[in-house]
Amino acid sequence: MADTATTTNKMTARGVNVFYGEKQAIQNVSIDVDLENVTAFIGPSGCGKSTFLRTLNRMNDTVASARVEGRITLDGEDIYGSAMDVVQLRARVGMVFQKPNPFPKSIYENIAYGPRIHGLASGKADLDQIVEKSLRRAGLWEEVKDRLNDSGTALSGGQQQRLCIGRAIAVEPEVILMDEPCSALDPIATAKIEELILELRGNYAIVIVTHNMQQAARVSQRTAFFHLGRLVEQGPTTEIFTNPRKERTKDYITGRYG
Amino acid sequence: MTGMMIVMIIVALALIGWIVARARATRLGIEAGRLATNSRPSQHGWYVALWTALPALAFLAVWANVMPSLVLDSVLTSPAAQSLPADDFSRGAILSEAGAIASGAQTAAFNPQSMSLVEPYRAAYGRYSTIGAVLAAILAFACGAYAFSRVRPSFTARNRVERVVMWTLLLASLIAIITTAGIVASLLFESLRFFSMVNPLDFLLGLKWSPQSAAMGYGNEDAFGAVPLFWGTIFIGAIIAMIVAIPLGLMSAIYLTQYAKPRTRKWMKPMLEVLAGVPTVVYGYFAALTVAPALRNLAAGIGIPGASSESALAAGLVMGVMIIPFVSSMADDSIAAVPQSMRDGSLAMGATTSETIRRVLIPAALPGVVGGVLLAVSRAIGETMIVVMAAGLAANMTLNPFASVTTVTTQMVQLLTGDQEFDSAKTLAAFALGLVLFIVTLLLNIVALRVVKKYREAYE
Numbered sequence A: 001m002a003d004t005a006t007t008t009n010k011m012t013a014r015g016v017n018v019f020y021g022e023k024q025a026i027q028n029v030s031i032d033v034d035l036e037n038v039t040a041f042i043g044p045s046g047c048g049k050s051t052f053l054r055t056l057n058r059m060n061d062t063v064a065s066a067r068v069e070g071r072i073t074l075d076g077e078d079i080y081g082s083a084m085d086v087v088q089l090r091a092r093v094g095m096v097f098q099k100p101n102p103f104p105k106s107i108y109e110n111i112a113y114g115p116r117i118h119g120l121a122s123g124k125a126d127l128d129q130i131v132e133k134s135l136r137r138a139g140l141w142e143e144v145k146d147r148l149n150d151s152g153t154a155l156s157g158g159q160q161q162r163l164c165i166g167r168a169i170a171v172e173p174e175v176i177l178m179d180e181p182c183s184a185l186d187p188i189a190t191a192k193i194e195e196l197i198l199e200l201r202g203n204y205a206i207v208i209v210t211h212n213m214q215q216a217a218r219v220s221q222r223t224a225f226f227h228l229g230r231l232v233e234q235g236p237t238t239e240i241f242t243n244p245r246k247e248r249t250k251d252y253i254t255g256r257y258g
Numbered sequence B: 001m002t003g004m005m006i007v008m009i010i011v012a013l014a015l016i017g018w019i020v021a022r023a024r025a026t027r028l029g030i031e032a033g034r035l036a037t038n039s040r041p042s043q044h045g046w047y048v049a050l051w052t053a054l055p056a057l058a059f060l061a062v063w064a065n066v067m068p069s070l071v072l073d074s075v076l077t078s079p080a081a082q083s084l085p086a087d088d089f090s091r092g093a094i095l096s097e098a099g100a101i102a103s104g105a106q107t108a109a110f111n112p113q114s115m116s117l118v119e120p121y122r123a124a125y126g127r128y129s130t131i132g133a134v135l136a137a138i139l140a141f142a143c144g145a146y147a148f149s150r151v152r153p154s155f156t157a158r159n160r161v162e163r164v165v166m167w168t169l170l171l172a173s174l175i176a177i178i179t180t181a182g183i184v185a186s187l188l189f190e191s192l193r194f195f196s197m198v199n200p201l202d203f204l205l206g207l208k209w210s211p212q213s214a215a216m217g218y219g220n221e222d223a224f225g226a227v228p229l230f231w232g233t234i235f236i237g238a239i240i241a242m243i244v245a246i247p248l249g250l251m252s253a254i255y256l257t258q259y260a261k262p263r264t265r266k267w268m269k270p271m272l273e274v275l276a277g278v279p280t281v282v283y284g285y286f287a288a289l290t291v292a293p294a295l296r297n298l299a300a301g302i303g304i305p306g307a308s309s310e311s312a313l314a315a316g317l318v319m320g321v322m323i324i325p326f327v328s329s330m331a332d333d334s335i336a337a338v339p340q341s342m343r344d345g346s347l348a349m350g351a352t353t354s355e356t357i358r359r360v361l362i363p364a365a366l367p368g369v370v371g372g373v374l375l376a377v378s379r380a381i382g383e384t385m386i387v388v389m390a391a392g393l394a395a396n397m398t399l400n401p402f403a404s405v406t407t408v409t410t411q412m413v414q415l416l417t418g419d420q421e422f423d424s425a426k427t428l429a430a431f432a433l434g435l436v437l438f439i440v441t442l443l444l445n446i447v448a449l450r451v452v453k454k455y456r457e458a459y460e
Helices: A049-055 A086-092 A107-118 A124-137 A157-169 A187-200 A213-219 A237-242 A247-253 B003-027 B041-077 B079-083 B088-102 B112-149 B157-197 B200-205 B227-259 B262-277 B280-301 B312-337 B340-348 B353-382 B385-390 B408-416 B425-458
Strands: A009-020 A023-034 A038-042 A066-074 A093-096 A175-179 A205-209 A222-227 A230-236
Touching: A009 A049, A023 A038, A023 A049, A023 A205, A023 A222, A038 A049, A038 A213, A049 A175, A049 A205, A049 A222, A086 A093, A093 A157, A107 A124, A107 A157, A107 B353, A124 A157, A157 A175, A157 A187, A157 B340, A187 A205, A187 A213, A205 A213, A213 A237, A222 A237, A222 A247, A230 A237, A230 A247, A237 A247, B003 B041, B003 B112, B041 B079, B041 B088, B041 B112, B041 B157, B079 B112, B088 B112, B157 B200, B157 B425, B200 B425, B227 B262, B227 B312, B227 B353, B227 B408, B262 B312, B280 B312, B280 B385, B312 B353, B312 B385, B340 B353, B353 B408, B353 B425, B385 B408, B408 B425
Parallel strands: A023 A230, A038 A205, A038 A222, A093 A175, A175 A205
Antiparallel strands: A009 A023, A009 A066, A222 A230
């Protein structure tokens, strides 16, 4: 494959196993995430794609029984190594969740949350600027600029999700992980988020978990197919969708199961 | 015939009604398991049994209340009653003694005159209880027969029995409400008597409280200004106790929900809740015998004037400890009710656990916490044992926590214990204080429950 030579690998996973107690959820997954491409994880429910996504910013640490083996690096640094600070890791690897989860604060405060805790703004004016920039990038500025003090939870579902993306962007992460970001949204809101993902591509390494094969085809350039906790196949999205090498991938993509 | 026996007879009649009605329903072709008839045979049985028992038992309950006055009337018309003394007090004493001997509660008479009334009493008592029993039995039989006559396939006994169940349950829930209403009514009534003697404004706004001064010879006028009591109550219950309980309760809730491992939580939470089960009198001992002397010595040691062996601080501190489980368990519930996605969202931004708690969880849980605190305050100001034992009796208006203050509940205990006549302002003042306390805690509870409810809706 030529792309490993021409692109910069932001994150690399090698031989990753994830256990929940005795149960193994992920088996021996190796994958690269690069800066230029949007990477999509597809696969049937329960295949481990979300679990694997959560290992990339160590959100599985919040689950007491979870255990991760293998090596995952961000810019060559082992994220499970003793030198890595999980707080800093999560600031560098942002996350957008399946269900929009704005904080019960104002729109402004939702965006300002990250910059405030990480001390990114040097003053009120600076913070205002970060908030505006993040909302613009999240494609929400025009809709909310006159009501920044309204509660974030009062927005529509699609707006809430864009607010969450804006919140993640506000701390200038290097990687954004999206866990089925559109599964709770209607088609119009979904289209807006997809548009946004395409715009964000190139500035951030983006990984998106999705159930929706059309969505993977529309927004991603690389696709990884998970099944039963294993990575079955990965490659350029067009290849996976038009000419899968593995029978199981083909069956899933053509809708024979899953 | 004793009351117990007639009740048993009615129950027996009901049982017979149940068996007979069930048999009749079966004979009429009502079969269990056939959907064409509304009710199963046993439901017809229940219908008849309820009709047999309930009206008769209700009648007995009414009769038990009416009978004493009927018996008394009949005794008073007897020839022996003509010689009773005219004055109400000795007349009443003799009558009640005779009644007690007649019913077997007392064996020997203190006043020989009452012996002459025992016989009329016994006769009247026997007569009226027989009348009542017979009437009840007739009623049971008549109602049972009426219900029995209605047993037929098309009769909807099942729905009617269901309705009785509903009314029974409603009655059960009404009892608590009616009791509350009764308490309020008695408080109101006695308070009104008090306020006819003492101006309500003097009571609510007056700064001098000394209800016993006339009796003790300090002056010729009692003073009923309750403001020092209100202040003492607020000082101990709403200020000192809350300064202890809010931070400690909140912090222990945060530890238990956010930091503690499941295993730690498993034993620590019940341990904390045990605090709530300790009888308040034990806290009172602790406050009066351990905390208060230690505080007085401390205050004397660092030269704080006015240090007393019964101090607001001692009572408040111990009360605060007592309240911790309330605050902690309410806060625990409200923090746990904040969706996990909020916490994940914050952690995924690179916030630490304590930043997440401070900036997301607490603000989101705040209404629930506030509700819990209000409930805790309402409990603290109504708390009695600790303040009776540790806070003192001096109605001081002071900001010095080492000084002695008194509270509404302490004064109520003082006013109502011992021998009291129930028509002096001094005793009735206790009811007025009780009314104020009741209204304040009621309002606090209403507000608290509203806040909590509103907050729950926000996340559903």
